[in-house]
Amino acid sequence: MGTRRTSTPKHPTNTRLRWQRLQRGWSHQEVVEQIKRSIEQADEGEAGLNADMVGRWETGGRKPDPRYKKHLVLVFDLPASELGLLSSEELALCPADPVVPAPTTNVIMDEQLIDVVVKKVMLVLLGGNAEFGRPVFLKGLLGASLAALFSNGVAIPDGAEALAAEQRTRLDRQSVDAFAAITASHRDLYWTTAAAELVPSATAHVHLGTGMLKSTSDAEGPQARQLASAVAESSLLASRLLFFDLAQGDAAEPFFQLADDAASTSQDHALAAAVLGHRAFVPGFAGQLQPASDYLSAAHAHARYGAGPLLRSWLHCVDAEVSARAGQPRASLTRIRSAEDALVTAGTNPTWLDFFDSSRLDGFAGNALLLAGRNREASGRLQNALDNLAETATKQKAVLLFDLAAAYASTDAEHAVATVRQACDLVGQTPYSTALQRVPDVRAALSATPYVDELDERVRALSGPVREA
Template sequence: MSTTKHPPNTRLRWQRLQRGWSHQEVVDQIKRSMTQAGEVEPGLNADMVGRWETGGRKPDPRYKKHLVLVFGQPASELGLLSAEELVLCPADLVAPAPKDNVLMDEQQLIDAVAKKVMLVLLGGNAEFSRPVFLKGLLGASLATLFSNGIAIPDGTEALAGEQRTRLDRQSVDAFAAIATSHREMYWMTAAAELLPSVTAHVHLGTGMLKSTSDAEAPQSRKLASAVAESALLASRLLFFDLAQRDAAERFFQLADDAASTSQDHALAAAVLGHRAFVPGFAGQLQPARDYLSAAHAHARYAAGPQLRSWLHCVDAEVSARSGQSKASLTRIRSAEDALVTAGTDPVWLDFFDSSRLEGFAGNTLLLAGRNREAAARLQNALDNLAETATKQKAVLLFDLAVAHAPTDAEHAVATVRQACDLIGQAPYSTALQRVPDVRAALSATPYVGELDERVRALSGPVREA
């Protein structure tokens, strides 16, 4: 017989997972809050917290107050109010949310990515309005598909209609199909060309989500998943391709918010895992660890072998960049173990496979000073990498050059030439960030001047290592 007495509180569970907390850690947080308030806690335990989430019971009022304090969220956002309590909300409080400062100003967005499309659509003389703005966003999101001769997904015309308060399946499917096309273009399109279309698509989807009602939960969740995918792609373009950290953070937050709406644990884990790179690349270990802890918590609910393995690899790189070579090598072994576990990965996970694992392993060994082993893993990664993965190939070639430099400088510089040729075809900031290490490895050779000249042609003056 089921012991569930109430609907599952997915909001509370989601907020816990976003923080990477276990049920016991929620207990500890509540007890700490009650102690600070001078209140006596008579016997809260992890099992009770679990039952709050599954619907086995509801938290007592004394605990509701402290859940609000601990999570920093209103009771309505934590699923703590009944339907009867929710209808008591005064009408003047049910208003559109204030404009989020992470969203681009509408007129700025039109000026940046939709102006030319607007002129085509409107003949250059139509008055600006909200429907016109939405059509401009749609045109901008499709612009890169048009320019690359990629077929426009079926049903796209549904997105150009009047903005409605109810989602229809055709519109959601069309939006998701465009997001998929953008994702597939990532590997063969310059970031500066693709980014305007992706950001326009994110804002189009965000607007669609804001105009819908909770009654459409299934379609809203599907749309939110597609918005999260698009926002994550924008973040990757900004951070990894263009080195625009602050702009990337804004889209990471949009991806995080949309993943929360979608209730998609695998997608939330991917967003949090990518966010860990931002502080991780800056040597900020604890913030990166916090993101990864939350990502692993989501992965326990929905993750396939590749997603689990990738999270361990991200953890390995963060540890290696923080000088924790032993911990990073342990994470690589965990990644290898995870890759042979059971499960199904989502179709959007196209940024990791066994060859990428070899690349992470090679970099980890390189940072640990084990050049010979690193070279073998890096070469294996290159041999098995997909032909379209030119950005990742440039990264691996630079790492391989560092591995070979101490014993075979000629081999190393030949590898550098290959990497620079690839970057010339597809600029990639993350690859260029490897240059100081390459320069240091070649500093005692006659080839450092050639490296400087090649990199200067790609990105401007090279800083001394």
């Protein structure tokens, strides 16, 4: 018998095109439909395209014809270089003008907003002196990044001082490892440190990392991808602090975008899914189902390529909360069942996924049941979540206690208000805006009881500091 030959792709794999498709949650057929629509609008006749051809563009089996290249650029609204559509000869034609972004750089940064945040930190560190050069700025930036570690007695990683190097054309392993270690420390501090204290360090660290990425000549090498993963995680942490802890949605948005862009550079599907899942909460909290669903569709698309059971389950839970807030309790409970199924699937959970476990699943389920009017079942799931929650998860505990109070209110008002007191005590210790967003539902549930005035008084005492943070 002869040896079976395997065909070798004619062209390099186009990971950029595949990634951008996944970012939008599109299938190969959906790309076909988008291109067909674009060709029809341009009155250029029939497309003559199918899903198999799109798949081969990604795997290197063939390259798109010039007409399809043009419409890929129009459909994705990105330059051909960022879609992997240019040859090495065409890329070499890129002007040296620094105004034109290098074709291998994916990280986009809102310089103005982040510079304002960081320079405020620098002014504090430098005693109010606004006149300082870039070397001092970089050292101050590193100091701000490390400030939360210093104040909490966390060891400073070896090689951290190299992160303030002014000139850098290639990334060295020690600097990348040090940056990632600081990111991990910030992640741990999220659960025990006040948001107002951690935000300056997290935002300074993001600024430091994006600067390192933009200065390297090897933006697609393994060390750049490792650094981009850490930058994405730091950006996500900053956005979580601003949105969930401090209710500063406008300030959080640029960091969500930075996290998205850095995850794209890292080519880490699991991290991209986590970023998109968190972004879905922004329109989801506002009851805007369609934009939240768009983020979640893209997140699920990434999850098919690189997610463990916890991440898959968490994405279904986010779906459940978004559906519940949009007034779709039945869809919400269906998503909870999908989350329960996903939790027992195979796969490896990333080390950075510390915001979800089986107890958090019970919390999501309890909230979904509560919003569906099934209070008795809700109280059981919420109590189970509280019983198994990690001791450090103070913020989430406050959320669960407010939900539990709402579940108790109709049958046991005294038990409900005792639970409210516990929740308020926790928010007083660790301010958390998301917990206070549960208050209107609790108040509505207690409106016919003599305890509503006490609730109002307690929340007034808490809401001032939380809003000012």
